[in-house]
Amino acid sequence: MAVRRCIQQLFQEPQLDGAITFERPGPVLRSWGRPLREDAGTPRGAGPQREPNSPGGGRLLRRGLRLEECALFHCRGCRAVLGDSLHLCAQEDRCLRVLACFKVTNDVVLDDSLMVGIEGPLLGCAYYALYCHSCGLMVGFSLYSAFAALVHLRGLFCLFKDNILCYRLKTKAMIEASEMNFPALSLKEHLGKLKEQLVGVHVRLELLIKKLEELNQQITMADKQGYASRTVGLKLGFSGIKSSN
Incomplete structure (x- = not known):
């Protein structure tokens, strides 16, 4: 029953609530940023990048990932590693010019002040x-509340393409993020396959449970028949004594 309840919950479509709806503005986005500190001229990264033919690159290939679609995201100001394309989880927004990731590195700091766009x-x-x-350098934002068109970006880390650089694992070159187009990500197909697999597992579990119950019934019936055969011919109140010759 617990497995069935989990599958039923998985099949339920997610309900988005708590969104604040506003009138959608024009396509112009204000360029954001703040002055760099004096030490911004010193390049900073997360160490040497792993080559595609390294053990890490082999793991990517075994996972079915194409190297030409894999990239690291670096800060434009200091080359610090901010994230990678493996954690992209939303279609690239042409209007905002941002890349939405569900995970970033420790070099990305979330400001405590809640801001409102004007x-x-x-x-x-x-x-x-x-x-x-x-x-x-201000490299992006994380939405707290938004109108309906951007509600899918709430809680994600949105990195400005104009403020980051991309290191491509295939060509080992650093290029402008604005020059790269990442394919649209669709989780529906993956969720559909996962649901099919879960349904198959659930069906197999039910068959195994049914076979186990039938086996238990057969064992119980065999025990009863064996006990009945041993007590045939005995009078009430007497028990049979096995004699050894």
């Missing part, structure tokens, strides 16, 4: 700014 596509949206820990 112009551009984020008009009326509440968000937290994302800064580079090394140089202080």
Whole structure:
């Protein structure tokens, strides 16, 4: 029953609630940022990048990932590693020019101050700014509340393409993030396959449970028949004594 309840909950469509709906503004987005600190000129990264033919690259190939679609995201100001394309979880927004990730590195700092957009596509949206820990450059935002068109980005780390660089694992080259187009990600197909697998597992579990119950019934019947055969011919109140010759 517990497995059946879990599968029923998985099949239920997610309900989005708590969104604040505002009038959608024009396509112009204000360029954000703050002055770099004096130490911003010192390049900073997360160590040497792993080559595609390294053990890490082999793991990517075994997972079915194509190297030409894999990239690291670096801060434009100091080259610190902010994230990678493996954690992209939403279709690239052409209007905002951001890459939405569900996970970033420790070099991305989430500001504690809740800000509200007063112009551009984020008009009326509440968000937290994302800064580079090394140089202080504003590299993106994380939406707290938004209108319906952007509600799918709530809680994600949205990195500005204009403020990051991409290191491509296939070519081992650093290029502008604005020059790269990442394919649209669709989780429906993966969820559909996962649901089919779960249904198959559930069906097999039910068959195994049914066979186990039938086997238990057969064992119980055999025990009863064996006991009845041993007590045939005995009078009430007497028991048979096995004699050894």
